[in-house]
Each structure stands twice: as structure tokens, then as C-alpha cells.
Amino acid sequence: MAARRPQQTTPASSPSFADLGVPDALTRVLASTGVDRPFPIQAATLPDALAGRDVLGRGRTGSGKTYAFVLAVLTRLAASTTTRRAGRPRALILAPTRELATQIDSVMAPLAKALSLTTMTVFGGVGARPQITRLRAGVDVLVACPGRLADHVDAGHAHLDAVEITVLDEADHMADLGFLPTVRRLLDQTPRGGQRLLFSATLDSGVDVLVRRFLTDPVVHSVDSTLSPVAKMTHHVLHVQAEDRFAVLVDLTAAPGRTVVFTRTKRGAKTLTRRLVAAGVTAVELHGNLAQAARARNLKAFSEGEVRTLVATDIAARGIHIDDVALVVHADPPVEHKAYLHRSGRTARAGAAGTVVTLMTDTQAPEVRELTRKAGIAATTTRLRPGDALLHKLAPGERALVPQPPTTPQPSTTRHEVSPSTGSRGRRGGKPSPTASTRSVPARSAASFSARARPGARGSR
Known part of the structure; x- marks a missing residue:
């Protein structure tokens, strides 16, 4: 993902990442991306997470939870004496959506590289074979959506008995999407003595069940709840x-x-x-x-x-x-x-x-x-x-407003007539236009932009 990293600018009086125990190798990477000081959720949770405690972090979206657990996971793994093994990740981060899994990995990858650690993502909607190949090669941190990971575990391509640290990100959203039974089944296969970090905006929708069942004497840090006002x-x-x-x-x-x-x-x-x-x-x-x-x-x-x-x-x-x-x-x-x-x-x-x-x-x-x-x-x-x-x-x-040319029938092209340099999305490739999948259709007036949407109806995603 090419999204820029947030420019974190908390007051100079707050502790630095180094003060919290983050290694120099990681602080240098953070500084190069404009992340110079911890956000409150990071400053609150990192000391306990780095000490090996189970942590429950609550904070609204945008509060900086990703760096809070990524830095803890990588620092703890780098200090561990274990090594990566085929099909057995050392750390597991569960996320509810493909996009979130991808973005967690994009944030983590340069930090992991600085510590000579490897990361990968596992989610549906893409081919399983490349994932299986990478799992067999061994990985330190696996970022996964529950459904596809469960498939790999059931097929014997992944084993969770070597997981030292497990993170549940956006746990309440996983509950909303109906993933909790699968999440419980996956967590049951991780070692009982492993460290667990759970980050969520709320503790409803069954998240409290996960906390009681899988977290041991967790330290709770609540920063910026979902109802906290955002000043700007x-x-x-x-x-x-x-x-x-x-x-x-x-x-x-x-x-x-x-x-x-x-x-x-x-x-x-x-x-x-x-x-x-x-x-x-x-x-x-x-x-x-x-x-x-x-x-x-x-x-x-x-x-x-x-x-x-x-x-x-x-x-x-x-x-x-x-x-x-x-x-x-x-x-x-x-x-x-x-x-x-x-x-x-x-x-x-x-x-x-x-x-x-x-x-x-x-x-x-x-x-x-x-x-x-x-x-x-x-x-x-x-x-x-x-x-x-x-x-x-x-x-x-x-x-x-960008004028749209009238749609006209295009002559058929054979495979050898399509030039990759033209930018047209033929069989041999070429970069597609960002709006290639959004051909124009006649505008229409409607009471709702969502077809058949009605007050109180839950729309599909």
C-alpha cells in the first residue's frame, strides 16, 4: 500500500520510543518515516507489552494501535532465542479484512527488515498456492484473516503451536463480521503460555468473551474511546x-x-x-x-x-x-x-x-x-x-470535473495486436486506468444510493 505514514507529533515532554524500550534499529526506521514520538495508546501499552504482559488496548480508530502492537511483537521476537520453522509462525496477527491485513504488513515490513525478521499475509480472494509455499519456507510474523488461515491450518499447511505472541486487531469488528467462532478455534491452537495482545475500539459484541477466555491477567489501557470527541x-x-x-x-x-x-x-x-x-x-x-x-x-x-x-x-x-x-x-x-x-x-x-x-x-x-x-x-x-x-x-x-468521452464500440483485437506500451488493458497487460471498472451509466434520481436500502436495514459489504 502506498499510503504515507502518519506524521506523529506529540508533545516533546512525552516519552520517546527509546524511552519505552524500543530498539534503536526500529526507532531509526520510525524516524525516517516521520514517526518521532509515541501516540498515547503506544506510550500506554508498549511498556507492558514489551515486558511480556497480556494487554487489552482500547482506542478509537486512528489512535495509533497498529504501531503499538507491531513494535511490541517485533521487539519481543528479536529478543527471543527461537528460530523460524517451516509452517510454524512465531507470531500471529489476526485482522478482520484483507485491506487491514495488507496495511498492517506494509507498516511492519520495513521495521521487520531492520531486525532481519520476515513477515507475510494470508487472506482469501487470492491464490492459496503462493501462501502455502511461503508458509513452508518459514515466517516470523504471520498477518492473517481468520477464514483463510483456518483453511491452511485444517489442510496442515500451517501450525500454530510455535506462536509466541498473538495479536487480535479490531477485535470488535471481527465479532461484528461473525468471525469469533473461527478466532476462538485458532486461538485454542496457540500455546496457552503465549503472550496475547487484544486491541479493540469497544468491548461489546462478544469481545469480552475472548478477553476472559484467552487473556491472562491482562493490563487494560483505554485511550480515546469510540465516543471520545475528535477536536479537529x-x-x-x-x-x-x-x-x-x-x-x-x-x-x-x-x-x-x-x-x-x-x-x-x-x-x-x-x-x-x-x-x-x-x-x-x-x-x-x-x-x-x-x-x-x-x-x-x-x-x-x-x-x-x-x-x-x-x-x-x-x-x-x-x-x-x-x-x-x-x-x-x-x-x-x-x-x-x-x-x-x-x-x-x-x-x-x-x-x-x-x-x-x-x-x-x-x-x-x-x-x-x-x-x-x-x-x-x-x-x-x-x-x-x-x-x-x-x-x-x-x-x-x-x-x-473530467469530461467523459462518449462510449463507442471498440474493434476486436487479437492477442498479438495489443501493445503493453499503449496502456490499454488487453490480454497481454498494460496498466489499467483507475476508472477502468467504472464505465459510465445514465444518472438516475433515487431516494437512496444503495439499491433497496431502507432505514434500519443492514446493507451487505
Whole structure:
């Protein structure tokens, strides 16, 4: 993943990573990426984690939990006398989504290299054979999604009896996705005496069951709960007519800077992306119906600035860490207040400022009022029409729309006629356009961007 590392700038009076016991080899790598001082969750948990204690860390999304456990795991492994063995990872990090697993590994890889440790990811949606090959070669830290790892364990390609440290990241989200039975089965196969670190925004949804069953006398550190206010995040509810929603959304997403737009369903995300692209907005989609290669390609295009708008389902509400997202738009208000908070957490990360906008129609007003109340959010509600001056205050800058050429039938090409240098995505490759999967379709007016979405209905990812 090409997302920039957060520029951590906590007060100079706070302890340094070296003060907390992080080795010089790691502090040098951190400094080279602009991470100079620990965030509160890191300063709180690292001493206990480095001492070998079981740790329960609670903190809202964007609070810096990844570095908190990555630094602990790598430091502990580097000090251990054990060696890597075929099919037996020394540390296991479980994550709920492919994107989160990939990003954990991207954060960890340069740090692990500095200590001559190896890492790899295991998740579904891609071929299993390369994963099996790498597992057999031996790995120090395995970052995995529960389902695919369980498949490898059942087939005998991976064994968890040598795991010294286990990390559960976004444990509450794993519970929400129904992964807890698989997680329990995997943890049962790790040594009882191993160290366990669990990081979660909340302790509901069955996470407390994991804590009681698998953590031994854990040290609890709670920093920035999900209901803690984010000082630099402002919340707005735009009360619009159903027929004006798309025009308002185009105005917001045509502004400079990165925007993440959330819908409730996969079909809604796909349809809305196509409509935005047809209107001239550079946009890509992210949802569970996309193949892993397409998900990675679209996320890369967004993180590297090739496109400015990412239209996503709640698959991106947790674990998608991309800096400089200026605006989050709830095109479809989420069902649950926790989803609202996690979606909104894609902006105002690592001390930066951010704006959150919820589009609300007359029929959605009671639902949105209840949503913001439960989330503990004081949002400014404004009734407006397209062209309102407030839109430029929420998303400042000159609007830019990319004209879309009319679609015309293309002549068929044989394999030998496609040149890789042309950039067209023929059979022999060539770099695809970031919007290749978002062909334009006629715009339509709808009460909700998500097909058949209705108040109180849980959309698919």
C-alpha cells in the first residue's frame, strides 16, 4: 500500500520510543518515516507489552494501535532465542479484512527488515498456492484473516503451536463480521503460555468473551474511546431533497483533496461510482464484490492520488488507513452509530483536521437524529439545495470535473495486436486506468444510493 505514514507529533515532554524500550534499529526506521514520538495508546501499552504482559488496548480508530502492537511483537521476537520453522509462525496477527491485513504488513515490513525478521499475509480472494509455499519456507510474523488461515491450518499447511505472541486487531469488528467462532478455534491452537495482545475500539459484541477466555491477567489501557470527541473533526448533516442528493454529492466530490463516500450496499457503491465517473468525478469503488486484485488496484489509485474519491461500503470503515482524507460523506446514513463513528474515522487522523457530511432526506430525518444522538455527535444541520455556498465551505477549492468521452464500440483485437506500451488493458497487460471498472451509466434520481436500502436495514459489504 502506498499510503504515507502518519506524521506523529506529540508533545516533546512525552516519552520517546527509546524511552519505552524500543530498539534503536526500529526507532531509526520510525524516524525516517516521520514517526518521532509515541501516540498515547503506544506510550500506554508498549511498556507492558514489551515486558511480556497480556494487554487489552482500547482506542478509537486512528489512535495509533497498529504501531503499538507491531513494535511490541517485533521487539519481543528479536529478543527471543527461537528460530523460524517451516509452517510454524512465531507470531500471529489476526485482522478482520484483507485491506487491514495488507496495511498492517506494509507498516511492519520495513521495521521487520531492520531486525532481519520476515513477515507475510494470508487472506482469501487470492491464490492459496503462493501462501502455502511461503508458509513452508518459514515466517516470523504471520498477518492473517481468520477464514483463510483456518483453511491452511485444517489442510496442515500451517501450525500454530510455535506462536509466541498473538495479536487480535479490531477485535470488535471481527465479532461484528461473525468471525469469533473461527478466532476462538485458532486461538485454542496457540500455546496457552503465549503472550496475547487484544486491541479493540469497544468491548461489546462478544469481545469480552475472548478477553476472559484467552487473556491472562491482562493490563487494560483505554485511550480515546469510540465516543471520545475528535477536536479537529466537524460534523454536518445536509438536509436535501431526494432529487438533489446526487448534485450535492458531485459538488462535494469535485473539490480538491481526498473524499471517502459511504453507501450501505455493494450494488449502491458500484452504481454511485459509475454515476460519479459519468459526471466527471475521478472515483473508484471498494466493496466485497470486487476481486482482490481490483480492490488493491482501486485502493492504490486512491492512496496515490490518481483518483480523488473512493466510494465504499462499510468494508472501508475499519482498517483503511490513508492519510489526508479531507472529507467523509455518508451518502447513505449507516444503520448503527458505531458504523458512523468508524466511517467518520477515515478523516481527522493523526492530529489532522477533517469534515464529515451526512446527506439526509425528509424520510431519513428521525433515523439520522437517533444516529447522531447515540454517537454522541453534535452535528450542524442545514437544509440546502445544489449550489449553496455552504458546500464550498465544507469542501473548499475550485471544482474540477473530467469530461467523459462518449462510449463507442471498440474493434476486436487479437492477442498479438495489443501493445503493453499503449496502456490499454488487453490480454497481454498494460496498466489499467483507475476508472477502468467504472464505465459510465445514465444518472438516475433515487431516494437512496444503495439499491433497496431502507432505514434500519443492514446493507451487505
